[in-house]
Amino acid sequence: MRLSAIHTYPVKGCRRLDHDVAGVEPWGLAGDRRWMIVDADGVGVTQRETTRLVGLHATPHDGGLLLRAEGHDDLAVPEPVGGEPVAVRTFRNRKLPVPALPAGPAADAWIGALLGRAVRLVWLARPTRHIPPGDREHDTGEQVSFADAYPLLLATAASLDALNGWLAEAGEEPVPMARFRPNLVVEGAPAWAEDDWVGRR
Structure with missing residues (x-):
């Protein structure tokens, strides 16, 4: 991973801007x-x-x-x-x-x-x-920029592949990762693994 x-x-x-480190x-x-x-x-x-x-x-x-x-x-x-x-x-x-x-x-x-x-x-x-x-x-004390809801948006390549598989079955066009405007993209994890990462450090 x-x-x-x-x-x-x-x-x-x-x-977007792409970075090696941030x-x-x-x-x-x-x-x-x-x-x-x-x-x-x-x-x-x-x-x-x-x-x-x-x-x-x-x-x-x-x-x-x-x-x-x-x-x-x-x-x-x-x-x-x-x-x-x-x-x-x-x-x-x-x-x-x-x-x-x-x-x-x-x-x-x-x-x-x-x-x-x-x-x-x-x-x-x-x-x-x-x-x-x-x-x-x-005053909720939330620490968020102009992001829609959360400080970081994380996505995995496998989850996108799974989504595009469903879209293909439905006769729909695939969507690129850029559509979701993530901050972090992870490869090598199983689809939807990120669901268990939320809230962890």
């Missing part, structure tokens, strides 16, 4: 999903609704991000310092918002021009607290 791939997604919903923090891999693009309602934008996100390359740069896309000049985005946080949500049906810092109008305009819609880029300054500003009642 071996760890065959390590991935982070600096901007939620955008292209630091682990209480809220997941270092640099994973600390940034997110949101719509006018503060809801995270996904590739399902905005396919142009596929063309956005975001890489760590001097503590912030470097944004690249074909046909656009590169843009360096510094990590936001200070400023008023805004309430954002990773999903439209998620009631509990998260306070995040806006990256600024330059980043918003650059990404908006790429996507063809009004958006904002935000940064999660405190991934250890998922509560709206001033709302202590909903």
Whole structure:
């Protein structure tokens, strides 16, 4: 059994980065999903609704991000310092918002021009607290970045093979591992072995 791939997604919903090694923090891999693009309602934008996100390359740069896309000049985005946080949500049906810092109008305009819609880029300054500003009642103490639910998403190659076997039997096309956007991919373990690993150290 071996760890065959390590991935982070600096901007939620955008292209992944591949790593040989990665630091682990209480809220997941270092640099994973600390940034997110949101719509006018503060809801995270996904590739399902905005396919142009596929063309956005975001890489760590001097503590912030470097944004690249074909046909656009590169843009360096510094990590936001200070400023008023805004309430954002990773999903439209998620009631509990998260306070995040806006990256600024330059980043918003650059990404908006790429996507063809009004958006904002935000940064999660405190991934250890998922509560709206001033709302202590909903302070759960969860340590999660902009990931959908958990600090780390782990998948095994055998489980994907099993899933694709079922899809083939049903006459469906196979799905790639990238569809699940995992952080860690393990080879050499039996299918569904990861179900018994959850919560273990």
